Every structure is written in C-alpha cells, then in structure tokens.
Amino acid sequence: MRQILIFAALATGAFAQYPVDPGPRDPQIVAALKQVSPSRIRSTIEKLVSLQTRSTLSAQDPASIAAGHGIGAAREWIKSEFESYSRDCGGCLEVKTDTFTEGPADRIPRPTEITNVYAVLNGTDPENAKRVVLVTGHYDSRNSDTLDATAAAPGANDDGSGTAVSLECARVLSKLKFPATVIFLTVAGEEQGLNGSHHFAQMAKAAGWNIEAVLNNDIVGGDRSPQQDSSVVRVFSEGVPLAAGDADLRLIRNLGGENDSTSREVARYVAEVARTYDSGVKPMLVFRLDRYLRGGDHSAFNREGYPAVRFTEFREDYNHQHQNVRTENGVEYGDLTKFVNFDYIAAVARLNAATLASLASAPAPPAKVHLLTKELQNDSTLTWEPSPGGRATSYEVLWRATTSAEWEHTQSAGNATRITLPLSKDNVIFAVVAADKEGHRSLPVVPIPER
Numbered sequence: 001m002r003q004i005l006i007f008a009a010l011a012t013g014a015f016a017q018y019p020v021d022p023g024p025r026d027p028q029i030v031a032a033l034k035q036v037s038p039s040r041i042r043s044t045i046e047k048l049v050s051l052q053t054r055s056t057l058s059a060q061d062p063a064s065i066a067a068g069h070g071i072g073a074a075r076e077w078i079k080s081e082f083e084s085y086s087r088d089c090g091g092c093l094e095v096k097t098d099t100f101t102e103g104p105a106d107r108i109p110r111p112t113e114i115t116n117v118y119a120v121l122n123g124t125d126p127e128n129a130k131r132v133v134l135v136t137g138h139y140d141s142r143n144s145d146t147l148d149a150t151a152a153a154p155g156a157n158d159d160g161s162g163t164a165v166s167l168e169c170a171r172v173l174s175k176l177k178f179p180a181t182v183i184f185l186t187v188a189g190e191e192q193g194l195n196g197s198h199h200f201a202q203m204a205k206a207a208g209w210n211i212e213a214v215l216n217n218d219i220v221g222g223d224r225s226p227q228q229d230s231s232v233v234r235v236f237s238e239g240v241p242l243a244a245g246d247a248d249l250r251l252i253r254n255l256g257g258e259n260d261s262t263s264r265e266v267a268r269y270v271a272e273v274a275r276t277y278d279s280g281v282k283p284m285l286v287f288r289l290d291r292y293l294r295g296g297d298h299s300a301f302n303r304e305g306y307p308a309v310r311f312t313e314f315r316e317d318y319n320h321q322h323q324n325v326r327t328e329n330g331v332e333y334g335d336l337t338k339f340v341n342f343d344y345i346a347a348v349a350r351l352n353a354a355t356l357a358s359l360a361s362a363p364a365p366p367a368k369v370h371l372l373t374k375e376l377q378n379d380s381t382l383t384w385e386p387s388p389g390g391r392a393t394s395y396e397v398l399w400r401a402t403t404s405a406e407w408e409h410t411q412s413a414g415n416a417t418r419i420t421l422p423l424s425k426d427n428v429i430f431a432v433v434a435a436d437k438e439g440h441r442s443l444p445v446v447p448i449p450e451r
C-alpha cells in the first residue's frame with residue numbers, strides 16, 4: 001500500500017489554504033452558464049402563471065388541459081418543454097412522468113392523481129452513469145386556502161421560480177455530456193404535503209438509485225421588496241440527519257458530527273462552486289433544515305437518506321406567498337409575476353447548473369474513508385478505497401477547526417489511498433475528496449473511526 005507521510009509541511013506552512021484557491025474552471029461549464037437566459041425564465045414563469053391555478057387539486061381533464069387551465073395543463077406544458085430541449089440535443093433527454101394516486105389525506109379531500117415530470121440526462125460512462133445528481137422545484141401552487149382548487153393561484157415565485165430553474169438547467173446542460181447522470185425534476189403536491197417528492201424519493205430508494213445530491217429550489221424569485229438582497233441566496237441543509245438511526249446518532253454524538261451530514265457537505269460544495277464560477281449570486285449557508293414554520297421537498301429526500309439542500313431567496317415577502325390575489329388598504333397580495341426578478345432567478349439557475357455540472361463531471365467520492373483510532377497518537381492517519389468508477393487520478397484531504405463552518409485546509413495525497421498528517425484528530429474535522437485529471441472534485445467524505 002502506498003502511503004504519504006507529511007511532516008515537513010507543518011514546519012514550512014506548506015498546507016494549502018482552502019478556499020483561497022478556487023480550483024480550475026471547466027471551460028465547458030463556463031460556456032454553459034453563459035447560456036442561462038433571464039428572458040427564457042421569464043417566459044416559463046409567465047406561461048405557468050397564465051394557467052390561473054396549479055393547485056394539485058385543480059383540473060387535469062383533457063378539456064381543461066386544452067383550455068390551458070389547471071395543474072394538468074402545467075404538467076403537459078412542462079413535459080413538452082423538456083421534449084423540445086431533447087429535440088435540440090438529438091434526443092439526449094429521457095422525458096418521464098411519475099404518476100400515482102394520493103389520499104384522501106389532511107389536505108387532499110378525495111383521491112387525487114399526482115404527476116411528477118422529469119428529464120434524465122444519462123451519464124456517458126457506464127459505471128458513473130449510476131451516480132445521479134438532481135435539481136428540483138415544485139410546479140403546483142396555492143392561494144390563501146390550500147383546498148381551493150379553482151381561484152387564481154399564480155405561484156410566480158412559489159414555485160414558478162424553482163420550476164424555471166429546473167427547466168433552464170435542463171435546457172443549458174443538455175447540450176453537454178457528463179460521465180454521471182443528471183435529473184431535472186419538477187414535482188406536484190408540495191403544498192398538500194410534499195406528496196410528489198415523497199413518492200419520487202421513495203421510488204428512488206426502492207430502486208436503489210445512488211443520488212449524490214439533491215438541489216431543491218423553492219422561492220428563488222428574488223421578490224422585489226426594498227429589503228431584498230439580490231446578491232444572496234440562502235442554502236439550507238439539515239444537521240443531524242432525518243434518516244439517522246440509533247447507531248448513527250451515537251456516532252454523531254461521540255464525534256461531534258452534527259455539522260457534517262452529507263447534506264451539509266453538499267451545501268459547502270455549493271459555496272465552493274460559487275467561488276469557482278461567477279453565477280451572479282452568493283450562497284449564504286444556513287445550518288438548519290428549513291425556515292421556521294415552513295418545510296420543503298428536500299426534506300422528503302433527506303427522510304430517505306439522500307443528501308439534499310434547499311435554495312431560497314434572501315428575504316421572503318409573506319404578502320406575496322400563499323395569498324389570494326387582492327388589494328387591501330393599499331397593500332397588494334398574491335404571488336404575481338411582477339414581484340419576481342428574472343435576473344436573480346437566472347443567477348440562482350447558474351449556481352445550480354454549475355453545481356450539477358461540477359458534480360456530474362467529477363469522479364465518485366472515495367469509498368470506505370476511515371480514520372485510524374487504534375492507539376492514542378497526536379498524528380492522524382486516514383485510509384480509503386479508490387473512488388469507484390475509475391475516473392479519479394488523485395485525492396485530497398481537507399480539514400477545518402471543529403468550530404469552523406467551511407473547509408480551511410487541503411493537502412494532496414497524490415494517487416495514494418493512505419495519508420498520515422501531523423495534526424491531532426481531536427482538534428480538527430477531516431474529509432477526503434477524489435479528483436480527476438482536469439481537477440473536477442467529488443463531494444468530500446468525512447471518515448468513520450476504525451479501531
């Protein structure tokens with residue numbers, strides 16, 4: 001077994017500081033980001049809003065679809081959009097639907113058919129194509145009454161904006177090829193109880209899909225209130241995983257692992273991507289599952305054990321969400337197109353596209369990453385198995401102080417699968433990353449102790 005011993009580095013201060021070096025830019029990703037179009041995003045949102053309501057309980061019969069009203073019309077339009085992108089790339093997207101009947105339940109008075117619509121850009125490398133990265137938004141909408149199936153529920157921001165991000169990522173990334181698979185998803189039933197995403201995540205789990213990251217965009221419209229900061233998008237990630245069992249919780253408790261869920265590593269990866277590619281918006285990492293009193297589709301994936309984060313604008317205007325369209329005492333209520341900022345949504349779409357493309361280009365993360373804890377020692381030895389799929393040419397160890405939010409230092413291990421560092425494992429948190437020869441980096445994997 002090859003091993004690297006690094007002691008001189010500490011004396012000379014030769015450890016690279018992370019993220020001072022933003023890492024190499026991939027020219028094909030830079031070019032794809034330039035294709036993201038605020039005016040395409042605008043027409044997507046205008047089209048969705050024109051359907052009057054996309055309540056999950058609204059009409060989906062052929063006559064309503066033909067008339068352009070209700071959730072059925074939304075579903076068919078999204079499907080036709082994905083199909084048109086696929087025609088433009090020589091049939092590179094597989095456009096699919098996932099239909100099921102839900103209820104009756106709390107917010108679903110009678111059994112209701114719910115359909116998720118998605119497009120799959122299959123990976124070009126047979127082994128790596130089994131790895132999936134996924135972007136999602138919900139195309140259903142609501143007004144003041146969750147059970148109102150007919151009155152206007154424009155949902156321009158919530159979540160026309162997230163739907164537009166999934167569609168725009170599909171349009172620009174379908175022109176590229178990646179070793180791993182990218183899925184562009186739009187779900188329904190979010191406002192009735194995350195029904196679409198629950199069904200999709202359970203289907204993925206049952207089929208054994210290896211989803212490395214889910215990016216959920218919900219309310220990324222950049223509402224034009226005066227207090228908005230349109231240079232920032234929040235990225236929420238769970239700490240202690242919803243899917244953690246008793247043994248996981250014991251380990252988290254013993255190691256101080258509550259800040260290193262796989263979802264949080266995805267959030268940190270988004271921050272790294274934002275430093276590498278200029279998207280026009282900066283992520284503000286929020287270390288909690290979601291906002292107070294609110295939930296979202298990422299949690300449905302978290303429940304099945306998948307890493308998933310939520311993107312949401314910096315400041316929400318509650319007069320423009322979950323409200324009947326009306327004016328009262330001079331205040332305008334309703335989730336209308338005029339309140340959203342298409343340039344902002346385009347910036348969020350760029351950050352999503354850059355993250356998806358970086359992950360889909362990268363090798364699989366290293367396997368079985370262990371930190372040796374057989375004896376009391378002031379050095380730290382990490383071991384791992386090569387990244388599955390054969391694309392990794394080198395590995396890097398990252399670490400940070402236990403009190404730090406993001407990775408602070410990096411040390412290359414070359415192509416070795418074992419490294420000893422002159423650092424006490426008691427004082428830092430380590431992770432290992434796989435990289436290919438162009439410098440695409442995998443998600444980091446935090447080691448488990450080996451005794």
Ligand SMILES: [Zn+2]
Nearest residue numbers: 158159218219
């Ligand atoms: Zn929403």
